[in-house]
Amino acid sequence: MSESIQLVPVSITVNGKLYQQEIEPRLLLVEFIRETxxxxxxxxxxxxxYCGACTIIVDGDPVKSCTLLAVQVDGSEVLTVEGLEQDGELHPLQQAFSQNHxxxxxxxxxxxLMSSLALLAENPDPDIKDIRKRLAxxxxxxxxxxxIIKSVQAAAKNLRED
Ligand code: FES
Ligand code: FES
Structure with a gap:
């Protein structure tokens, strides 16, 4: 006998846009972002x-979005890589990654990018050790x-001089 899965409502703001959805309680946050x-x-x-490819920012903190359920961030503000660009301009981190290979x-x-963004929010002038530690x-x-380290340092410099 098949059991129907109870859906639960969530309201999650992603890159400034509110998403109100009914989702399975077991849905991972990364699946919500990519698929829903x-x-x-x-x-x-x-x-x-392990890899960190799924890193996003939730309420100001970097998290691996494969390690959370979407229901755990109900009511939160999420920032993904798509939210970095503003008014058609790449974020200074994106520009620096592009310019520094x-x-x-x-x-x-x-x-x-998202881990680096969190680092620069905490520490606008990180040294190589700080960057290596955060990107570990x-x-x-x-x-x-x-x-990558060169790119983060270049972005930090550009942001400080802005
Ligand atoms: S997908 Fe590898 S840490 Fe999340
Ligand atoms: S895994 Fe290819 S650029 Fe980092």
Whole structure:
């Protein structure tokens, strides 16, 4: 006998837009973002909570969105990589990654950008150690990390000088 799954209502603001949906209680936040509301910039790179490709910001804090259920962020403000660009202008972090070759295949990039954004919000002038420490939860299989660090430092400098 098949049991029907009880849907639950959630209200989640993503990139400034309110989404009110009925979802399965077991739906992961990353699935809500990618499949329910169709923002596929947030990537899934593992099934072990290891890679960080799914990193987003929830109420100001970086989180791996594969480690949370969507119902756990009911009422929250979420920022994904799509929310970085403003009025057609790339965010200084996106510009810096582009200018400093901070990406190759780009698979890790959304997570790298969101973790870096959280770092710069806390520390506008991070040194290499600070950047390495914050990005330790984000895996890149292409770049060797040097240009990612260079990109974050360049963005930090540009933001400080703004
Ligand atoms: S998909 Fe790898 S940590 Fe979330
Ligand atoms: S740029 Fe390819 S995984 Fe980081």
């Amino acid at each position: 509301i169709g923002l596929t910039g947030t990537h899934i790179g593992c099934d072990t909570s 901070g990406l190759q295949c780009g698979y890790c990039t959304p997570g790298m 939860g984000n895996v890149c299989r292409c770049t060797g990390y040097q240009n």
